[in-house]
Amino acid sequence: MIQLFHVSKNYEGAASALTDVTFKVAKGEFLFITGPSGAGKSTLLKIIFGSEAPSQGQIIIDGRNYVKIPPKEIPLLRRRIGFVFQDFKLLPNKSVFDNVALSLKIMGVNPRDIKKRVLRMLSYVKLQHRANFNPLSLSGGEQQRVAIARALVKDPAIILADEPTGNLDPALSNEIMELFKEVNNKGTTVIIASHDKGLIDRFGKRTVHIENGRLVN
Numbered sequence: 001m002i003q004l005f006h007v008s009k010n011y012e013g014a015a016s017a018l019t020d021v022t023f024k025v026a027k028g029e030f031l032f033i034t035g036p037s038g039a040g041k042s043t044l045l046k047i048i049f050g051s052e053a054p055s056q057g058q059i060i061i062d063g064r065n066y067v068k069i070p071p072k073e074i075p076l077l078r079r080r081i082g083f084v085f086q087d088f089k090l091l092p093n094k095s096v097f098d099n100v101a102l103s104l105k106i107m108g109v110n111p112r113d114i115k116k117r118v119l120r121m122l123s124y125v126k127l128q129h130r131a132n133f134n135p136l137s138l139s140g141g142e143q144q145r146v147a148i149a150r151a152l153v154k155d156p157a158i159i160l161a162d163e164p165t166g167n168l169d170p171a172l173s174n175e176i177m178e179l180f181k182e183v184n185n186k187g188t189t190v191i192i193a194s195h196d197k198g199l200i201d202r203f204g205k206r207t208v209h210i211e212n213g214r215l216v217n
Contacts (some may be wrong), residue, residue: 001027001189002048005067006211007057008214011044017043018213021057025191030184032200033193041193043145044210045160048191050074050081054078062157067150071190082151088143090135090150097131100150121149125179141172146177160185161192163207165199173199 002025011016022066025031033041047059050066058136059066061077069077097118104114114167122128135143137145144164146174150200151159161180184190194200200207209216 001025001062001192002030002191004048005060007047007054007059008045009047009052010055016213017102018047018054021210021213021215023208023215025189028184028187028189030181030190030203030205031192032203032205032207033191033210034195034197034200034207039210041195041210042162045083045162045191045193045215048158049081049159049160049194050078057208062160069201070084079154081102081154081158081160082154082156084144084147084151084159084161084164086166088135088147090143090146092134092136094135095131096127096133096135096138097144100153101136117153120154121153124152129142134182140167141175142170144176145179148176149213152183156188157189158189161190163194164192165194165196174202177203 007018007021030215032043035041043052047054052069054067059217064077066074066077073214085092091102100118101114102120104117110209118132119128122131125148127145129187130138135146138146159180165176168176173196180190180192181203
């Protein structure tokens with residue numbers, strides 16, 4: 001489903017963020033990308049998401065080469081990918097409901113379907129009773145579940161998560177990871193960047209390790 005061939009990413013005036021990265025992710029797989037802070041995990045996820053372009057190499061998702069696609073078509077392809085950020089990135093001037101609904105509004109889904117899908121997703125993450133709350137009034141674990149609901153509401157084929165448990169205590173981290181596991185069990189491809197070795201070991205999924213922008217065994 002996802003194939004990266006010799007992907008490198010260079011930023012002007014800085015060391016290479018990624019160097020010659022090659023790996024594949026099967027459809028429906030659950031994959032961890034691990035490594036120390038600053039290793040290149042976030043950059044790798046951004047390249048898969050299409051918000052960053054590689055300096056070199058190829059990235060193929062569902063048979064389409066993202067490097068050769070016109071930039072104006074990338075947002076359309078990104079609709080099939082949900083992204084969960086470590087710092088949530090919830091909009092403080094909008095309710096929980098409106099945060100989750102945002103991507104559907106951008107996609108032009110009609111209001112009746114938006115309401116149905118958002119409430120169903122909030123129920124799924126056990127936050128339907130918080131729909132009208134300001135997200136900043138919620139706990140860290142609740143905010144992360146809102147972020148997951150926002151990523152899932154558009155029924156993506158792929159979920160990317162960048163250190164989704166980095167700001168949570170162990171009990172909440174487990175709860176969030178169980179959500180990702182459940183999503184994966186329904187057929188969604190899940191890729192999670194994390195440096196939490198204990199968490200990764202508990203889930204026993206395939207792991208890709210990255211250091212200084214390079215894959216290591």
